[in-house]
Amino acid sequence: MAYLDEFILIALAHFFAVASPGPDFAIILKQSISYGRRNALFASVGVGLGILVHVTYCLLGVALVISQSETLFNWLKYLAAAYLAFMAFQALQSTANKSLDEQSAQVLKAESVRRSFVKGFLTNALNPKATLFFLSLFTLVINPTTPTAVQISYGVYMAIATWVWFSGLSLVLSKHAVRHFFLRSGHWFDRAIGVVLLVLAIRVVWS
Structure with missing residues (x-):
């Protein structure tokens, strides 16, 4: 294969990038625990397709424009930070007025798989x-x-590869024992995720 060395470098770089904790991991964790396996898998598809957005603008040469325009890149950062902050605000509003069974039943009905997909897609894109x-x-x-x-x-x-990685995480994190462990302190878990998302939003702005 003529481009094998180049592909190996790309595969290694991508693996370390996708495996490092960040907004993608946070949203998959949230979807897995709060809404279950199906929602998390759809969010994983969204994250994977979000990759194609970055690939597309790089191939079109827009990446060069972004790299040369600090203002354009800053606006992108602020938009991403606002989206993360919005999700953080929603998570921080979680309350503890329901039993475990009631809470589990409610969250499974609370979000469509389409919305989970969109969340995953926008988080990565x-x-x-x-x-x-x-x-x-x-x-x-x-x-x-x-x-x-x-x-x-x-x-x-x-x-x-991104879709496979996060789908695997979804399968692990959405296991009954794992979800039960987190849902026992459901509102505290939601608030913790909210704090993580808020910290990520701040890091995006200041990075």
Whole structure:
């Protein structure tokens, strides 16, 4: 394979990026515990497809524009931070006035899989950390002479690998024993996730 060395570098870089805790992990954790396996798996699909947004603008050359425009990149950061802060605000409003069974039944009905998918997609697509990662990838790792078809295949691989990774996490985190453990202190779990999302929003603004 002519581009095997390049692909291996991309695969390794992507693995460490996707495995590091961040907004994607936080949203999958939230979906798994609060809404169950099905919602978490749809959110994982959204996160995976969000990767294709970054790949697309890199292939179109928009990445170069973003890298040269501090104002444009800052607006992207502020938009992502606002979205994370909004989800944090929702999580921080959680109350403890229901039993475990009532709470579990309510949250499973509280959000459609479509909304979970959109949350996963927007969380990744608006993630400035992902923007910086793909800017670096397409300017420093991928050779400009690499055919567009090969670059697209890299992007498809990363989207699928991301989906597989977070789907695996969804299957583990949505197990009954794990969900029961977290839902026993449901409102505290929601608030903890809210704090995590708020911290991530602040880090996005100040990074």
